[in-house]
Amino acid sequence: MASINRDAFDGSRELIGQGLGNIVAGLTSGLPGCGSFTRSALMFSSGGRTRFGAVFTGLLALPMLFLMAPLVSWLPMPALSGVLLLACVQMINVESLRLSFETTRSDRIVLLITLASTLIFDLERALFIGVILSLLLYIQRSSHPIVRKLSHNSPLLRDVPDRPRGLVVYSIEGSLFFGAIHELERKLTKLEKKEVRLIVLHITRVFWIDASGAHALMLFLERCYARSVPVILVVSNREVRETLRRAGMLKDLSEGFITNRLKDGINLGIDLLSRISCYQEEKADGVGTSCQIANHRPASPNSAQDRAASGQKA
Numbered sequence: 001m002a003s004i005n006r007d008a009f010d011g012s013r014e015l016i017g018q019g020l021g022n023i024v025a026g027l028t029s030g031l032p033g034c035g036s037f038t039r040s041a042l043m044f045s046s047g048g049r050t051r052f053g054a055v056f057t058g059l060l061a062l063p064m065l066f067l068m069a070p071l072v073s074w075l076p077m078p079a080l081s082g083v084l085l086l087a088c089v090q091m092i093n094v095e096s097l098r099l100s101f102e103t104t105r106s107d108r109i110v111l112l113i114t115l116a117s118t119l120i121f122d123l124e125r126a127l128f129i130g131v132i133l134s135l136l137l138y139i140q141r142s143s144h145p146i147v148r149k150l151s152h153n154s155p156l157l158r159d160v161p162d163r164p165r166g167l168v169v170y171s172i173e174g175s176l177f178f179g180a181i182h183e184l185e186r187k188l189t190k191l192e193k194k195e196v197r198l199i200v201l202h203i204t205r206v207f208w209i210d211a212s213g214a215h216a217l218m219l220f221l222e223r224c225y226a227r228s229v230p231v232i233l234v235v236s237n238r239e240v241r242e243t244l245r246r247a248g249m250l251k252d253l254s255e256g257f258i259t260n261r262l263k264d265g266i267n268l269g270i271d272l273l274s275r276i277s278c279y280q281e282e283k284a285d286g287v288g289t290s291c292q293i294a295n296h297r298p299a300s301p302n303s304a305q306d307r308a309a310s311g312q313k314a
Contacts, residue, residue: 106137145174147187166197173205176213188220202234214247234265
């Protein structure tokens, strides 16, 4: 009803208020209270727009309770149920139902199962089933992060210069938590089988990561170093970067191998590959090398990136 009337609504605040009220009612021998959708729907469909509508409803029902109680007792129950059904029909938002049914498959499943549950169980259990089902579907979607290799015509590489052969960009999107680690490791292992010289790992679209996700990325980086494949990490989210730092993943990475923008990461990769190629050519000609393998200050003399670059030089 708040969405129909375009009013601000805070469900947490309402639950806290009802909970505190019931606590006080229990301590003072009062009756517990709760919200009534049927009464609110009937009041709303009758023209009520504020909380005072419930107050005036109670004030009008009080004299009728004493004056017309004998007559009201003769009203058939189907007549009362008809009033409630009419009020409920007027509260159905057909456009919202159409949107939920046609948008995604998961929304359609939740809608149909919740609707069927209202016919089998009571309303509270039906709503509980709908909420639990929505959570399960969300967890199922979150447990499948998107890991893909960016092609040359990708929108993310629109402003990026042409990449040399052997430089690939891998993008990871989604939340990396314990439930998504198996799928993440499977996809990363599949990418490792491809012949590459340098990897730019773009995780800017990873908005949350836990210890399991950081550990999976660390294993991927170590396996790349073992193959003498340098990795440049592109991460702009401060929380994700701080989590990786606390997990120890950034200890072996030099400052030049961590960037905030994908374009900077690819430029660093191009520069690194050109320096490695320069070194290999001068070494093949027997000329003293004047090429610098990387334009950064190493974090430590034995960093994993230095070992990877040294492996490519050899």
